[in-house]
Amino acid sequence: MPIVPVAGLFETHLTVLVLERSIGFYRDVVGLPLARRVPDRGAAFHWIGGPGQAMLGLWSIGTSPLHLRLHTAFRVSLADAVAAIPALKRAGITPRAGDGREIAEPMVLGWMPAATVYFDDPDGHSLEYLAMLDAPPRPDLGILPLSTWRATISPPRA
Numbered sequence: 001m002p003i004v005p006v007a008g009l010f011e012t013h014l015t016v017l018v019l020e021r022s023i024g025f026y027r028d029v030v031g032l033p034l035a036r037r038v039p040d041r042g043a044a045f046h047w048i049g050g051p052g053q054a055m056l057g058l059w060s061i062g063t064s065p066l067h068l069r070l071h072t073a074f075r076v077s078l079a080d081a082v083a084a085i086p087a088l089k090r091a092g093i094t095p096r097a098g099d100g101r102e103i104a105e106p107m108v109l110g111w112m113p114a115a116t117v118y119f120d121d122p123d124g125h126s127l128e129y130l131a132m133l134d135a136p137p138r139p140d141l142g143i144l145p146l147s148t149w150r151a152t153i154s155p156p157r158a
Contacts, residue, residue, distance in 0.1 A: 013058070015123070016059065017062070017122075017123055019043075022044075030074070030127070032046035041059075069126060071125070073128035074128065075132070081117055081131040098128075103117070106145075107143055107144065108146055108149040110137065110138040113133040113135055113149070114130050115133060115149075116129065
């Protein structure tokens with residue numbers, strides 16, 4: 001029995017080299033509204049899913065030689081995961097699979113199942129759009145393109 005049952009994740013934080021560049025990326029490319037800037041702390045916070053639902057904190061490390069590559073996944077609809085591929089390309093961002101190769105459609109993680117699109121932020125952090133699929137998990141299928149998943153789950157009728 002847990003001490004306190006966890007209902008969900010409220011916030012996550014990333015370190016960034018150039019705070020203003022990252023604020024613009026998360027606001028203008030990812031579409032997260034800026035909640036607050038804290039200039040004296042070199043920080044900014046963006047709402048995820050609207051005010052009070054979840055939050056992303058960005059913390060400037062300035063000229064520090066230290067850098068971590070972290071990962072954050074954003075829950076999206078399946079339609080938005082599909083639309084993310086051309087939208088990312090128009091923004092000059094390469095959509096990728098979890099293994100780093102460029103993709104033309106979302107990849108499905110059969111064990112969840114979820115459709116995913118990975119991409120990098122300006123600091124090299126790994127970001128992901130993830131859409132849970134309304135189907136039973138199929139871990140036996142591994143990771144496969146969405147079109148293959150659809151054909152496997154709902155094969156065409158003769």
